[in-house]
Structures are given as C-alpha cells and as structure tokens.
Amino acid sequence: MFSEDEYRLDFFVDEGFQRKKCEKCGKLFWTRDRARKTCGDPPCAPYTFIGSPVFRREHSLEEMREHYLNYFQARGHTRIARYPVVARWRDDIYLTIASIADFQPFVTSGLVPPPANPLTISQPCIRLDDLDSVGRSGRHLTTFEMMAHHVFNTQEREIYWKDRTVQLCDELLSGLGMDPMAVTYKENPWAGGGNAGPSVECLVAGLELATLVFMDLKAVPGGPIEIKGERYEKMPNYIVDTGYGLERFVWASKGSPTIYDAVFPDLVRKVADLAGVEHNLNDPEYSKIFAQNARLAGMVDLDEYSMKDLRAKIAGSIGISPEKLEKTIEPMERVYAVVDHTRCLAYMLGDGIIPSNVKAGYLARLVIRRTLRLMKELGLAAPVADLVLMQISRLDYPDWQERFSTIKEILDQEEQKYAETLEKGKRLVKKTAEHFRKMNQAIPLQEMISLYDTHDIPPEIARESAEEMGASVQLPDNFYSLVAKTHIRAEAKEAPKLVLPGKTELLFYEQPFDQVFEAKVLEVVDGSVILDRTLLYPEGGGQPADHGTLEKAGQVFRVVDVQKSGEVVLHKLERPGLEKGDHVTGKVDMRRRLAHARHHTATHLVHDSAKRVLGKHIWQAGAQKSEDRARLDISHYKRISDEELKAIELEANRRVMETVPVETRFLPRTEAEKLFGFELYQGGVPPGKQIRVVRVGSDIEACAGTHVTNTGQIGAIKILKTERIQDGVERIEFAAGEAAVRACQERDDLLGKAAGALRVPAEQLPKTANRFFEEWKGQQKEIERLLEELARARLKTLTAEAQDIDGLKVVVQRMGSADIEELLKAASLLAEQDYVALLGSETGKLVAAVGKSGLEKGVKAGSIIRAAAKLLGGGGGGKPDLAQGGGPDVEKLAEALKAGCEAMRAGS
RNA sequence: GGGCUUGUAGAUCAGUGGUAGAUCGCCGCCUUCGCAAGGCGGAGGCCACGGGUUCAAAUCCCGUCAAGUCCA
Numbered sequence: 001m002f003s004e005d006e007y008r009l010d011f012f013v014d015e016g017f018q019r020k021k022c023e024k025c026g027k028l029f030w031t032r033d034r035a036r037k038t039c040g041d042p043p044c045a046p047y048t049f050i051g052s053p054v055f056r057r058e059h060s061l062e063e064m065r066e067h068y069l070n071y072f073q074a075r076g077h078t079r080i081a082r083y084p085v086v087a088r089w090r091d092d093i094y095l096t097i098a099s100i101a102d103f104q105p106f107v108t109s110g111l112v113p114p115p116a117n118p119l120t121i122s123q124p125c126i127r128l129d130d131l132d133s134v135g136r137s138g139r140h141l142t143t144f145e146m147m148a149h150h151v152f153n154t155q156e157r158e159i160y161w162k163d164r165t166v167q168l169c170d171e172l173l174s175g176l177g178m179d180p181m182a183v184t185y186k187e188n189p190w191a192g193g194g195n196a197g198p199s200v201e202c203l204v205a206g207l208e209l210a211t212l213v214f215m216d217l218k219a220v221p222g223g224p225i226e227i228k229g230e231r232y233e234k235m236p237n238y239i240v241d242t243g244y245g246l247e248r249f250v251w252a253s254k255g256s257p258t259i260y261d262a263v264f265p266d267l268v269r270k271v272a273d274l275a276g277v278e279h280n281l282n283d284p285e286y287s288k289i290f291a292q293n294a295r296l297a298g299m300v301d302l303d304e305y306s307m308k309d310l311r312a313k314i315a316g317s318i319g320i321s322p323e324k325l326e327k328t329i330e331p332m333e334r335v336y337a338v339v340d341h342t343r344c345l346a347y348m349l350g351d352g353i354i355p356s357n358v359k360a361g362y363l364a365r366l367v368i369r370r371t372l373r374l375m376k377e378l379g380l381a382a383p384v385a386d387l388v389l390m391q392i393s394r395l396d397y398p399d400w401q402e403r404f405s406t407i408k409e410i411l412d413q414e415e416q417k418y419a420e421t422l423e424k425g426k427r428l429v430k431k432t433a434e435h436f437r438k439m440n441q442a443i444p445l446q447e448m449i450s451l452y453d454t455h456d457i458p459p460e461i462a463r464e465s466a467e468e469m470g471a472s473v474q475l476p477d478n479f480y481s482l483v484a485k486t487h488i489r490a491e492a493k494e495a496p497k498l499v500l501p502g503k504t505e506l507l508f509y510e511q512p513f514d515q516v517f518e519a520k521v522l523e524v525v526d527g528s529v530i531l532d533r534t535l536l537y538p539e540g541g542g543q544p545a546d547h548g549t550l551e552k553a554g555q556v557f558r559v560v561d562v563q564k565s566g567e568v569v570l571h572k573l574e575r576p577g578l579e580k581g582d583h584v585t586g587k588v589d590m591r592r593r594l595a596h597a598r599h600h601t602a603t604h605l606v607h608d609s610a611k612r613v614l615g616k617h618i619w620q621a622g623a624q625k626s627e628d629r630a631r632l633d634i635s636h637y638k639r640i641s642d643e644e645l646k647a648i649e650l651e652a653n654r655r656v657m658e659t660v661p662v663e664t665r666f667l668p669r670t671e672a673e674k675l676f677g678f679e680l681y682q683g684g685v686p687p688g689k690q691i692r693v694v695r696v697g698s699d700i701e702a703c704a705g706t707h708v709t710n711t712g713q714i715g716a717i718k719i720l721k722t723e724r725i726q727d728g729v730e731r732i733e734f735a736a737g738e739a740a741v742r743a744c745q746e747r748d749d750l751l752g753k754a755a756g757a758l759r760v761p762a763e764q765l766p767k768t769a770n771r772f773f774e775e776w777k778g779q780q781k782e783i784e785r786l787l788e789e790l791a792r793a794r795l796k797t798l799t800a801e802a803q804d805i806d807g808l809k810v811v812v813q814r815m816g817s818a819d820i821e822e823l824l825k826a827a828s829l830l831a832e833q834d835y836v837a838l839l840g841s842e843t844g845k846l847v848a849a850v851g852k853s854g855l856e857k858g859v860k861a862g863s864i865i866r867a868a869a870k871l872l873g874g875g876g877g878g879k880p881d882l883a884q885g886g887g888p889d890v891e892k893l894a895e896a897l898k899a900g901c902e903a904m905r906a907g908s
Numbered sequence: 909g910g911g912c913u914u915g916u917a918g919a920u921c922a923g924u925g926g927u928a929g930a931u932c933g934c935c936g937c938c939u940u941c942g943c944a945a946g947g948c949g950g951a952g953g954c955c956a957c958g959g960g961u962u963c964a965a966a967u968c969c970c971g972u973c974a975a976g977u978c979c980a
Contacts, residue, residue, distance in 0.1 A: 015935075033968075164956080272968095337972070357976085357978085358909080358978065358980095359909090359980095362978090362979090362980095417976095421977080424976080427920075427921085431921090450912080450913080452977090452978075453911085453912065453913090453977070453978045453979085454912050454913045454976080454978070454979060455914095455978095455979055456976085456977055456978075457977095483978075483979085484978095553957080565973075602973090721975085727975090727976085727977095752970060771952085776954090777953095777954085780954095819926090820963095820964080824926095824927050825927080827927095828927070831916075844963070845963075845964090846943075846963080847927095848918090862926090865926095865963095868917070869963065873963085874962090874963035874964090875962085875964085876926080876963060876964075877925085877926060877963095877964090878926045878927095878964095879926075882926080883926070883964080884926055884927085884964065885926085885963055885964075886963035886964070887963050
C-alpha cells in the first residue's frame with residue numbers, strides 16, 4: 001500500500017481538494033466537494049450522466065479523439081500513430097490491451113528510448129475478458145480506444161510527474177464543460193506486467209473516465225514494497241501511464257442509455273433495421289427501460305450476478321413485468337453485441353490476424369462464431385462479412401480498404417466452416433440422443449462435455465435437439481467450469497536460462513567470409529569455452545550453430561555446438577583440454593556456414609514471394625534452417641495451391657537471378673520501427689537497444705542470422721512441399737544452393753525408378769500408372785468373378801465325394817494350394833446346399849461351413865476349425881455357420897482334417 | 909504449446925479380429941398417357957497411407973498424412 005504522501009499532490013492542495021474515505025467501500029479519494037460521502041465509483045455511487053450529459057456538448061468518436069490529441073499536442077506532447085491491435089512486438093500477449101503495451105518491455109525498462117517524450121496517442125485495444133457482458137451491461141466493449149499521454153522520466157531528466165498529470169486531466173475535463181465539483185480521484189494502487197505504482201481513477205457521475213498511473217516500481221523477489229501480494233522495488237526511471245476511455249468520454253458527452261448508442265448509433269440503427277428490431281430511443285417509455293437497465297447493470301458485476309435476478313430487479317424498479325423487460329431489451333442486447341463484435345473483427349482482421357484454432361487466431365474465431373450465433377438468434381441473414389466490411393468502411397484506415405476482398409473471403413470461409421461444424425454437430429447429437437433414449441437414460445454429462453470439447457456443440461444447443469428427440473440430458477449450471485477443469489494440467493515451468501557474465505565480441509557480422517580468428521579463452525564452463533571473440537555463429541533465430549575447430553599448440557578441438565548466454569558465446573568442445581587464459585586459433589566450417597547462410601537468405605526470399613503471391617496477410621509464424629533444407633511457417637487462411645506454390649518458387653528464384661545485394665545494418669530500435677514498421681518482427685522480437693536490420697530486395701526484417709551478401713550466391717531455391725501445421729498456418733519446406741540441386745536429383749531418381757519399374761519413359765508415367773491401376777482394379781473384379789465360377793464348377797466334384805456322418809452330408813477335402821478366398825467361396829456354396837464342409841489348403845489355411853441341418857444338430861463351424869487348426873500349430877474361429885483358421889505346420893494337414901472330422905461328430 | 913476426436917461407395921454413416929454393409933444419390937428394366945411415387949435389378953470400395961502383432965486386421969499397436977475441436 002502507498003502512504004498518503006504518494007497522493008498528497010500540490011495540485012490537490014492548491015485546488016482545495018480534500019482526502020476522504022468512502023463510506024461504502026472504505027477506499028480513499030480526493031474531491032473538491034465538501035459534502036461528498038462516497039468515492040463516486042459504482043456500486044458506491046450510481047450512474048447519473050444518463051439523460052444528463054456531463055460535458056457541454058455531444059461529441060462523436062472522431063471529434064472526441066481529435067479534441068483529446070489536440071489538447072495534449074498543444075501542451076507539448078507529440079502525437080504518435082496507433083499501434084496494431086495484434087501485439088507483434090510482444091511475445092507475452094497476443095492482443096494490444098492498453099496503450100502502455102505499445103512501449104513494453106523495452107521502453108518501459110529504459111533500454112530503448114521512446115518514439116517521443118512526452119507523447120500522446122489513441123490506441124485501439126481489444127479485451128475479450130468480459131465477452132459475455134458485451135451488449136448486456138450497456139457499458140462493456142471488446143474493442144475500445146485508450147487515449148493516453150505518456151511520460152518516460154529518467155534520473156537525468158524529469159519531464160513531469162504526478163502534479164502536472166492530474167492537472168492536465170482535470171483541465172481537460174473542465175475544458176469539455178465538466179462541473180469541477182463532480183470529479184473524484186480515487187486512490188487505487190496499480191500493478192501489472194511486472195510493474196506497479198500509485199494510481200488514481202478519475203470518476204465523474206459514476207463513470208470512470210480515466211486512470212492515471214504513476215509507474216515507478218518493478219517486481220523483484222523479496223522487494224521492500226508489497227502490492228497485491230507481489231514484492232516490488234523502486235525503478236530508476238519512472239513513467240506516467242494514463243488511460244482515457246475514448247468511448248466513455250463520448251458516452252459521457254451524450255448521456256445516452258447505452259455506450260453503444262453513443263459510440264456507433266448509425267451502425268446500431270442499421271443492424272437493428274436489418275434484424276427487424278424496433279429501436280426508438282425518442283420514445284420516452286422505451287428509452288427509460290434502457291436507461292434504467294444500464295444504470296442498474298452498471299452497479300453490478302455480471303459475472304457474480306445472475307441475469308435473472310438483475311432483470312427482476314430492473315423490471316421492479318420500472319414497474320413492468322420481467323417478461324416484458326426481457327422481450328424489450330434482449331433483441332437489442334444482441335444487436336449491440338453484434339455491432340461491437342464486428343468492430344472488433346474489423347480491427348483483428350484489418351491488422352492481419354488469420355482465424356485459426358490456436359493463439360490469436362483462435363480468439364478471432366471465437367469472436368466470429370459468437371457473432372454468428374448472435375446473428376442467428378436475431379434472424380439476421382446477411383453474411384457476417386458485410387457487417388465487418390461496413391465497420392471497415394467507417395474507419396479511416398486506407399490500407400484496410402485494399403484488403404476488403406481478402407477479409408471477405410476469410411469471413412465467408414469461416415461462416416461456411418461453422419455452418420458445417422454445426423451441421424455435423426446436429427447429426428452427432430441426434431445419434432447420441434437416440435443411443436441414450438434407447439437405453440432409457442439421460443445423456444450423461446461426460447457425453448455433453450465431449451460434444452462441446454471435441455465438436456464445438458454448445459450444451460444449450462445439444463440439449464435443445466436432444467429434447468426434440470425425446471432424450472433428456474444432464475446439464476449442470478457450472479458446465480463450462482467443469483470443461484475447464486478437464487483441461488487443468490500442471491504447467492511445466494521452464495528453467496530460467498543461466499545468464500553468464502562477460503562479453504564475447506561477435507566477428508561474423510563484420511567479417512562474414514573470414515574463416516580463421518585468434519581468441520583468448522575467458523572461461524571454461526561444463527566442457528564449453530567462452531572466448532573473448534568469435535567467428536562462430538551461435539544457434540538463434542531458427543539458424544543452427546556453426547561448427548568448426550579451436551587449435552592450441554597443434555592440438556585441435558572440434559566445436560560441436562555454439563550457444564549464446566547473455567552476451568557471451570559458449571563453444572561446446574568434443575573433448576576437454578582447453579583452460580582459462582589459453583590463446584587459440586579458431587576455424588569455421590565454411591561449408592556448413594555457407595549452407596546455413598544460403599538457406600537463411602532464401603527464407604527471406606520465400607517469405608517475400610509468398611507475400612507477393614498470396615497477399616499482405618502473410619506473416620512468418622516460425623522458421624528453421626539446416627544444411628540441407630529450411631522451412632518457413634506462414635499465416636494463411638487456406639491451403640496453398642500447387643499453382644500458388646509454383647508462383648512463389650518462381651518469384652523467389654527471380655530474386656536470386658536478379659543478384660540483389662543483401663544489406664545489413666544495426667539501427668536503434670525505435671528508428672527501425674519508424675522506418676519499417678512492425679513487419680520487421682517476422683522472426684520474433686529481438687532483445688536490445690540496437691537491432692540488426694536485414695534487407696533483401698523488398699524484404700526487410702530484424703534478423704541476427706548470417707546471410708550471403710548477394711542473392712546470386714543462393715544459386716537456386718527448390719520448394720519441396722507444404723504442410724498445414726495448424727489451421728491458419730502453412731509450412732513451406734525448401735532447399736537452397738547445392739541442397740536444392742541435390743533435392744532435384746533425388747526427385748529425378750525417384751521418377752526414374754518409378755518409370756523404370758513400369759518400363760516406360762518418365763513422361764508416360766502418369767498415364768501408364770493410371771492405366772495399371774485401372775487394369776488392376778478390373779482384374780481384381782475378374783478374379784472374384786472367376787473364383788465364384790471355379791467354386792461352382794468344383795461343387796460337383798466335391799459333393800461326389802461327400803460322406804455321411806450321423807445323417808449329415810459331409811465334405812472334407814484338400815484343395816491344393818487354394819487361398820482363403822477360394823476356400824471360403826467353395827465352403828459357403830456347400831453350406832448353401834446343406835452340406836457340412838471342411839476344406840484345407842497346402843498353404844495351411846482352413847475353412848469350415850455348416851449348412852442348415854448341421855446347424856440344427858448343433859454342429860459349430862468354429863469348433864471344427866479350432867480342433868483342426870490346433871494341429872497346424874495355429875488357431876481359428878468364426879461364426880457357427882462359417883469359420884476360418886490355419887497354422888504354420890502345413891505338413892500336418894491330413895491329421896488336421898481328420899481331427900476336424902472328429903470334432904463334427906462330437907458336436908452333433 | 910497442450911488435450912480430445914475423426915478418416916469405410918458420389919453423400920451421410922453402420923460395422924470392436926473371422927466372406928465389407930445400410931440409406932440417399934446414380935444407371936437399367938417393370939408399372940404409367942406423362943410426371944411423382946412404387947417394384948425389380950445393377951454399377952460404384954488400395955476400408956487415408958506405411959509398418960507391426962495374428963492362422964486371420966476396416967477392426968488391435970506404432971508411425972505418417974489429412975481434417976475437426978477445446979483450452980492456455
């Protein structure tokens with residue numbers, strides 16, 4: 001907890017603020033109003049702005065954003081452009097959840113200078129935590145813009161701190177026409193993402209408009225300060241992190257019943273019209289219902305409050321029945337949610353997320369499917385793509401307009417996919433329901449979980465169809481938490497990588513083609529030596545380590561692995577023998593190095609070509625190189641066709657033929673981002689202040705790997721195959737340089753062998769193979785037909801030698817080297833004519849069949865076979881009328897048949 | 909990254925170790941003035957692929973490929 005000193009600002013004192021304790025929640029807050037008793041935050045205080053706006057006039061979203069950014073620009077802040085909603089510069093979160101996320105971790109840690117200081121930004125953010133409340137609460141959104149001003153203070157230079165921050169906030173609000181008496185600043189320590197600090201929430205008329213965070217702590221185990229159970233210590237740098245809810249400002253300026261009616265009234269109107277839902281806020285009765293709903297919903301946390309209770313309470317306070325309330329607001333709740341969700345999708349897809357079953361793509365699919373369900377409930381037949389495109393055309397991002405057709409294709413495909421999943425689901429439910437209805441049981445919970453978990457059939461839908469079928473289900477209220485439980489597993493914690501002190505100078509960037517270097521052994525750790533300088537590339541960025549040798553006084557030590565740890569490079573040796581202080585001559589295995597370099601540069605080319613051929617939504621999702629091949633994973637929403645693959649291969653090879661120089665240079669991170677954008681981070685986010693930028697023609701990436709100096713050195717690129725490693729991620733495997741030539745040769749060999757086997761030239765292979773296959777199929781049919789005929793023909797011979805055993809016609813015969821099919825045919829024909837048959841072949845196969853009279857007498861084919869096959873050293877079995885078996889001791893066939901014969905007698 | 913499920917006829921699926929099936933669709937014939945419906949007959953299967961176990965594998969085991977789905 002923070003002491004009062006942290007909050008007793010000169011600004012508060014000068015302005016006549018008092019520090020008070022909320023009589024309801026006990027939290028401390030600052031106010032100008034001597035009569036105020038509560039902190040101003042629901043549920044301690046109600047919404048009072050609905051119907052009576054807190055600002056002088058109404059602002060649209062665009063007006064409010066401009067007003068805000070201009071205000072801070074006029075006060076010395078630099079306006080910077082928004083970051084994408086996909087946090088590609090982060091490896092810990094998928095979506096941008098706050099404006100400060102743009103600057104974590106390197107700017108906030110002080111490692112990298114901010115793009116401007118102080119700065120102001122309006123950052124679109126996506127949070128899916130409260131998905132279920134969107135539309136219902138009147139205030140929740142999945143997507144919102146967090147307006148902010150940020151200051152990054154250092155020990156050397158303080159720009160401004162708490163006083164100025166609160167003052168700027170206060171004056172911004174007063175300037176918009178807010179009554180200064182109405183605002184409260186509630187003390188609320190903030191912690192998140194490894195940082196923490198004092199913070200105040202700015203509340204007006206029950207609405208939290210802004211949060212002002214003074215981030216000056218970082219998490220340290222055993223640190224002196226405790227906040228929310230974590231230990232922290234002071235940071236040398238300290239940061240003003242503010243967040244102003246753009247949508248809430250707009251809402252406060254309008255005082256409309258819901259935030260949705262304030263933020264996107266035009267789209268709410270359109271969607272309501274499309275769905276045929278009446279929505280007339282000018283009708284005072286109708287408007288009152290929504291206003292009251294929002295006021296009361298604003299007071300509770302929907303997670304903890306049952307919808308039914310809330311509805312009853314609201315209905316009571318307006319004086320209508322809960323049924324009427326529900327009928328009035330439920331369709332609109334869905335309309336609101338659809339409008340919100342489609343805006344969310346516009347941002348997600350516009351910023352390049354590809355729907356998938358994993359990672360950020362899964363979140364996109366989640367929102368898409370939720371939207372489709374809502375639309376279905378509304379009876380809204382329009383394609384979801386149309387609604388999303390409507391959102392996009394409303395937003396001012398020109399590059400998104402270009403992506404219209406891709407986005408439409410993605411959404412249409414998702415819609416179709418979901419329809420198929422549901423269709424399949426319905427059939428499955430039907431089947432399951434029938435099964436359990438027959439058994440006169442309710443469908444067990446386990447089955448319901450499996451339907452949802454494995455086939456995405458929501459239990460509510462499953463119940464509905466099952467009950468239509470006349471089956472009951474077991475469905476507890478805490479269904480989803482039960483599902484979650486089945487997924488809980490102890491997570492394997494990764495051991496923190498040991499960071500060794502010291503520094504190894506990396507020579508391979510400056511001298512990529514030098515082979516020999518002199519160095520000194522700084523340390524020996526577990527059979528690995530640390531050198532003061534090295535030409536050997538340590539594993540990283542999907543490129544394996546170099547190999548080579550270290551030599552001391554004629555002794556040669558092979559280097560079998562090279563790893564980076566902190567700023568030092570560890571060279572793992574095949575055998576021990578080097579000591580601290582030794583001077584060594586190092587040598588790089590250039591063959592391996594060059595093969596890696598070729599594949600690495602080729603990876604950049606294939607990536608760039610894929611982007612040209614498939615579209616701008618292509619992002620690298622992973623990559624791995626080796627000496628003889630490389631693979632590149634890219635985000636793409638469907639399978640890459642053969643034609644596209646050929647086009648990519650050709651494009652990549654064209655860049656090779658153009659002999660483009662490969663440029664590499666180190667740039668300050670912020671500058672590189674400014675110049676080239678986040679497309680730099682295809683291979684993940686490199687740490688550090690300076691990043692190495694590699695440019696190959698039009699492809700520019702942050703990359704620490706070793707490259708050739710000119711694409712011509714790659715020689716050739718041969719794509720070998722594609723694989724779909726996840727929904728939404730395609731893997732392209734290819735070879736470069738010598739490896740490409742060898743790969744082609746291997747394929748030629750295969751082709752040659754295949755053609756040789758059929759004795760045709762390779763060109764005729766497809767045609768011939770096809771012919772062979774067709775002929776083979778035809779012959780299979782012919783064989784079957786002939787077997788049938790043969791069996792019939794033999795029938796006469798076989799029956800001629802029938803013997804009579806206990807009044808049954810019995811045939812026991814050796815059938816030469818006939819196979820099991822032949823025996824089966826013959827035996828079953830005999831059985832049809834009421835014989836008991838036991839047929840054996842010299843290959844050790846036996847078949848027995850029993851006709852009608854035999855069956856009546858209790859003769860079982862299975863027992864006959866078991867008795868006979870035992871003698872052959874094998875086994876057998878089957879049904880009473882037909883059985884088969886065999887064994888390896890073929891020379892005992894005669895005895896076996898005899899034994900079978902005796903079994904017949906015993907059986908009858 | 910982890911978990912679960914599924915690949916059988918053109919489609920939807922049955923088949924838990926013993927001669928690969930049903931329904932719809934397709935083709936032919938019958939019935940009918942014609943259509944729909946009905947009756948009779950027929951074509952259509954490397955049971956995803958590759959190994960293994962077994963006398964015997966669509967079925968069991970391992971691997972590969974393809975598809976679906978949930979969670980972080």
